[in-house]
Amino acid sequence: MVTPCSSAIEALFRNEIRQMQPYVPGEQPQVGKFIKLNTNENPYPPSQKVITAIQQSLQARLERYPDPLGTAFRIRAAEIFNVEPDWILCGNGSDDILTIVTRAFVGPGQALRLPYPSYILYRTLAQVQGAMHEEVLFQPDFSLNANFETSHENLRLVFLPNPNSPSGTIIAPPRIAELAGRLTCPLLVDEAYADFADYNCIDLIKHNPRIMVSRTLSKSYALAGLRFGFLIAHPTIISMLRKVKDSYNCDALSLAGATAAIDDQAWLKDNRQKIVATRTRLTEGMRKLGYRVEDSQANFVWCTRTDVSLEPIYRRLKTDGVLIRYMNYPGWGEGLRISVGTEEQIDACLSLLKSYE
Amino acid sequence: MVTPCSSAIEALFRNEIRQMQPYVPGEQPQVGKFIKLNTNENPYPPSQKVITAIQQSLQARLERYPDPLGTAFRIRAAEIFNVEPDWILCGNGSDDILTIVTRAFVGPGQALRLPYPSYILYRTLAQVQGAMHEEVLFQPDFSLNANFETSHENLRLVFLPNPNSPSGTIIAPPRIAELAGRLTCPLLVDEAYADFADYNCIDLIKHNPRIMVSRTLSKSYALAGLRFGFLIAHPTIISMLRKVKDSYNCDALSLAGATAAIDDQAWLKDNRQKIVATRTRLTEGMRKLGYRVEDSQANFVWCTRTDVSLEPIYRRLKTDGVLIRYMNYPGWGEGLRISVGTEEQIDACLSLLKSYE
Numbered sequence: 001m002v003t004p005c006s007s008a009i010e011a012l013f014r015n016e017i018r019q020m021q022p023y024v025p026g027e028q029p030q031v032g033k034f035i036k037l038n039t040n041e042n043p044y045p046p047s048q049k050v051i052t053a054i055q056q057s058l059q060a061r062l063e064r065y066p067d068p069l070g071t072a073f074r075i076r077a078a079e080i081f082n083v084e085p086d087w088i089l090c091g092n093g094s095d096d097i098l099t100i101v102t103r104a105f106v107g108p109g110q111a112l113r114l115p116y117p118s119y120i121l122y123r124t125l126a127q128v129q130g131a132m133h134e135e136v137l138f139q140p141d142f143s144l145n146a147n148f149e150t151s152h153e154n155l156r157l158v159f160l161p162n163p164n165s166p167s168g169t170i171i172a173p174p175r176i177a178e179l180a181g182r183l184t185c186p187l188l189v190d191e192a193y194a195d196f197a198d199y200n201c202i203d204l205i206k207h208n209p210r211i212m213v214s215r216t217l218s219k220s221y222a223l224a225g226l227r228f229g230f231l232i233a234h235p236t237i238i239s240m241l242r243k244v245k246d247s248y249n250c251d252a253l254s255l256a257g258a259t260a261a262i263d264d265q266a267w268l269k270d271n272r273q274k275i276v277a278t279r280t281r282l283t284e285g286m287r288k289l290g291y292r293v294e295d296s297q298a299n300f301v302w303c304t305r306t307d308v309s310l311e312p313i314y315r316r317l318k319t320d321g322v323l324i325r326y327m328n329y330p331g332w333g334e335g336l337r338i339s340v341g342t343e344e345q346i347d348a349c350l351s352l353l354k355s356y357e
Numbered sequence: 358m359v360t361p362c363s364s365a366i367e368a369l370f371r372n373e374i375r376q377m378q379p380y381v382p383g384e385q386p387q388v389g390k391f392i393k394l395n396t397n398e399n400p401y402p403p404s405q406k407v408i409t410a411i412q413q414s415l416q417a418r419l420e421r422y423p424d425p426l427g428t429a430f431r432i433r434a435a436e437i438f439n440v441e442p443d444w445i446l447c448g449n450g451s452d453d454i455l456t457i458v459t460r461a462f463v464g465p466g467q468a469l470r471l472p473y474p475s476y477i478l479y480r481t482l483a484q485v486q487g488a489m490h491e492e493v494l495f496q497p498d499f500s501l502n503a504n505f506e507t508s509h510e511n512l513r514l515v516f517l518p519n520p521n522s523p524s525g526t527i528i529a530p531p532r533i534a535e536l537a538g539r540l541t542c543p544l545l546v547d548e549a550y551a552d553f554a555d556y557n558c559i560d561l562i563k564h565n566p567r568i569m570v571s572r573t574l575s576k577s578y579a580l581a582g583l584r585f586g587f588l589i590a591h592p593t594i595i596s597m598l599r600k601v602k603d604s605y606n607c608d609a610l611s612l613a614g615a616t617a618a619i620d621d622q623a624w625l626k627d628n629r630q631k632i633v634a635t636r637t638r639l640t641e642g643m644r645k646l647g648y649r650v651e652d653s654q655a656n657f658v659w660c661t662r663t664d665v666s667l668e669p670i671y672r673r674l675k676t677d678g679v680l681i682r683y684m685n686y687p688g689w690g691e692g693l694r695i696s697v698g699t700e701e702q703i704d705a706c707l708s709l710l711k712s713y714e
Contacts (some may be wrong), residue, residue, distance in 0.1 A: 009566050009593040012543050014464045014513075022600040028422050042420045051415055054610070058408055062614075063399045063579035065385050086580075092449050092584075095603040103485060108465050123605075128460060128601055156371075186369050187360045209366050222420035225609035236366040243379040244485055246452040247478075252582035253411070253610050257419075 023124035038323040041296040042222035043341040047267035066252040086235040094216035094229030105157040113158040116207040129179030137213035142169035150182040161190040166337040193298035195220030209234035228258040285350040378479035393681040399579035404624035410617035423609040444590040451573035451586030462514040474686040499526035506539040518547040525653030546602040550655035552577030566591035584614040642707040661692040
């Protein structure tokens with residue numbers, strides 16, 4: 001047995017991979033009992049129809065490859081979003097969609113633009129690709145200034161999470177249409193949280209084929225464990241992206257579950273109503289405790305304050321069994337991002353915070 | 358509604374993506390009743406323990422993100438392969454593993470080597486990456502000549518499917534150890550079919566950290582619909598590859614199913630026995646019909662003949678409800694790749710072929 005030297009092994013990798021920091025997702029403790037308000041999961045179980053559909057597909061033939069294009073899902077989703085099925089690409093979570101889109105549009109040395117602070121994964125995707133990332137600071141009110149809409153030849157893709165994380169804020173569709181009209185490269189509007197918002201950008205796609213919208217079932221359909229996301233975009237874009245995706249990127253069970261989930265719009269409406277009501281309760285509770293809280297259009301709220309340091313509060317909550325997300329963005333500042341749980345979970349979190357005063 | 362011009366939309370993509378042909382997997386008819394012998398699926402259903410494990414995990418919390426590292430699977434697989442869990446990386450099918458490895462090791466303009474004819478996806482992965490692919494022709498007996506083991510600075514990764522598809526042939530581990538010893542870049546041995554073979558390369562990894570072995574549950578565990586594969590490699594390699602993979606690349610249900618599958622080695626042994634016996638029957642039957650058939654170490658056989666053209670035979674079988682794979686490799690020649698089905702399926706295929714004489 002040769003004892004290999006780690007640095008010699010690392011030297012086999014591309015420079016970009018060696019130099020980059022890994023993307024670190026929110027904690028997913030596999031043991032211990034936490035009130036988990038740190039990764040924007042839905043606190044409620046998914047629709048029973050999803051479970052039933054998966055159970056039925058278990059009786060089918062798992063030894064066979066799944067439908068590589070997710071036809072049944074695309075047909076149902078197309079009806080709901082008022083597009084044709086060839087406007088939809090299925091992904092193994094919307095992270096898979098973001099990966100495919102980055103690999104398709106941005107070559108090494110080219111640039112990918114993202115707002116800051118937003119989803120850190122965008123930067124990681126640019127780094128893996130050997131591309132440059134242009135982070136444009138949000139205005140203090142989380143609007144975008146003119147820097148975000150300037151084009152240059154090297155700019156090949158723009159990511160815009162809307163609603164944004166960690167802020168929970170949203171940019172109105174007319175402003176996004178204007179932005180996309182000025183950009184010469186594609187704009188991906190990441191609508192992971194759009195089901196909790198008052199509006200979305202899907203209609204814009206029909207007027208500007210450079211706009212794409214990504215969605216996930218992880219948050220609003222309570223299916224983070226299933227890994228299913230999708231992209232809505234012009235059919236020419238979808239057909240080109242198929243060249244880049246793994247052939248069978250979605251498995252038979254997640255396709256069955258996703259199709260049942262998107263079909264159950266009544267469940268979505270009901271769940272959304274509960275989350276939005278609890279979001280209001282959480283926002284008001286945190287404001288009463290002295291936090292500045294952004295008006296949220298997502299299933300989490302972004303809380304800041306300048307009089308005390310926030311990391312100790314996050315740590316203390318964790319010790320007391322409540323996991324929230326502490327974020328500290330260099331050049332921007334720190335904050336607590338709290339996912340909207342059940343009423344009971346949010347009340348427990350608020351009570352603990354009150355007891356720390 | 359603007360009527361967009363397709364070529365203007367295509368111009369937004371990277372040149373590499375525009376120019377490449379899409380990888381076309383074997384037909385997966387979603388309708389119609391076929392004896393399906395074209396994509397090397399297992400003809401038997403998976404272990405009942407897999408179904409039970411998935412049913413149980415459906416009762417758990419699908420609204421939560423899955424374990425990003427697949428810890429339970431890695432612990433069990435590590436015992437079976439006699440390595441530590443940090444030698445294992447889980448993937449959304451072994452295609453996901455191949456994609457991750459390509460993105461990690463091969464930059465644009467660098468070279469990836471593969472034998473020819475083999476798995477066409479390797480070439481596609483190089484193309485998406487903007488890398489060059491060096492296809493080295495197998496010898497007529499499907500051994501590898503010295504061209505396969507020469508190194509140069511630009512060569513960053515070598516793929517070697519073993520057993521190979523479409524030939525079903527295998528290269529013995531000592532020869533692979535020698536090959537890897539001469540290469541200065543990593544060698545990925547794609548063991549998608551190794552469970553049907555007499556030997557494999559897992560022990561080699563411990564002696565040369567530049568050797569990696571990928572596996573899939575699609576074939577030998579009858580779980581093509583589940584999308585689960587994994588890589589066994591030195592822990593330093595695994596930890597670097599984690600930077601490239603999507604955080605949650607495996608869903609909760611496939612992780613539960615995969616863990617139960619790998620745990621049921623008795624099922625594997627029994628299934629393997631059946632497939633190997635039917636493989637012999639298929640090989641002998643095809644030889645009796647006048648085909649040259651390579652001795653197969655996989656769950657398919659590669660059949661050629663020079664006296665008649667093979668595509669019409671494939672088409673006629675399809676009309677008669679039997680799907681096999683017709684392959685025509687420019688510069689190499691054509692052949693029929695027939696997956697090992699059940700005895701009844703193989704007998705039906707052989708009878709049809711006999712009736713065409």
